[in-house]
Amino acid sequence: MEFFKGHGLGNDYLVVPAPLTPARARRLCARTTGLGADGVVEWDAARARAQIWNPDGSRAERSGNGLRVLAAYLHRQGQLRLGVPRVVHTPAGPVELRLRAIAPSGRLEVEVDLGAPRFGGAAVHWCGPEAWPEAEAEIALPDGRRLRAVGVNVGNPHAVVFVDTLDPTEARRWGPMLAGHPGFAAGVNVQAAQVLSPHELALWIWERGVGETRASGTSAAASAAAGVQTGRLAPGTVRVRMPGGAVDVLVRTDRVRLRGPVEPIAWGTIAPNLWRRRAR
Helix, strand or coil: CCCEEECCCCCCEEEEHHHHHHHHHHHHHCCCCCCCCCEEEEEEECCCCEEEEECCEEEEECCHHHHHHHHHHHCCCCCCCCCCCCCCCCCEEEEEEEEEECCCCCCCCCCEEECCCECCHHHHHHHCCCCCCCCEEEEECCCCEEEEEEEECCCCCEEEEECCCCHHHHHHHHHHHCCCCCCCCCCCCEEEEEEEEEEEHHHEEEECEEEEECCHCCCCCCCHHHHCCCCCCCEEEEEEEEEEEEEEEECCCEEEEEEEEEEEEEEEEHHHHHHHHHCC
16 A cells, blocks of 8 residues: 655645455554655545544544645645645545645645534534533533633634633643543644734644644634634634644635645555554
C-alpha cells in the first residue's frame, strides 16, 4: 500500500488508498509502531471520495487540515493544478479544493470551501436536557459549572466557548468534559476562543477522537463562523491563531472558506507486516 504524509501547522495526516478499517487506521496513526499521524484520509480515487479517520479508529465527517493534505497529495499526483478547483466528496457532502500558491520550499497554500455553516443545537445533534434553539446556549457540565457554547456545523459538529482570556490550563479542565457530554449524540469538537480584534481570533482546541490539538482547520472555520454569527467578529476574512500557527477564514452568510499552509513530509510504501503488529 502506498502512502503520502503531510501536515498543516503541525497537524499531520496520512493519505492512503481505500479501503481502510478502524484497526488499520489505528495502526497507521500509532506514533512508535506505525507511521504516526493525527488522522488518515482514505482516498477513493475512482469516486473522488475522502473518508477521514481519527487515530482512535473512529470516522470523522471532515477535516480542514486533512483535506489540505489531500490537496498536496493530489498536486503531487498531477491531479490538482494551481488555481484550478477540484471537487472532493466527503460524508458531509462535497467540498472544493483550490491550490492558491506554491513556495520554492515546497510549501503549498490551499483553500477549502466548506459551504454554508449551520448553527444551534440541531446542527450539532444536541439531545441534552437544555433547550438549544438559537446559535448559543448554556450547558451544564458534570462538575456543576455552566458554559455558554455556540453550536456550529461546518460538515462536522463544534461547540465554541468564547472566553475573555485564553487560558489553556483552564480549558483543559472543562474542554474534555464538554467534548464528552452525553448530550452530543455524535460527539463534538470543542474550542476555547478569545476575540483579539473584529477580524482576529485565538483558539485552544480539543478534537473529537484525537484530544488536544495544535491546529484544526474545521475548528478555525467553525470558530470564525460562530464569532460572526453572534456579532463578536465582523464578516469577511478572520485570522485564526492556533498553537501551531495561523490560518485565514473567509466568512460570508452562505459559505465559509478556509485558507492555510500545508507541507509534504514523506511518501512511500507501507510494509505488509505493519498490519500484523499491535498498535501502541
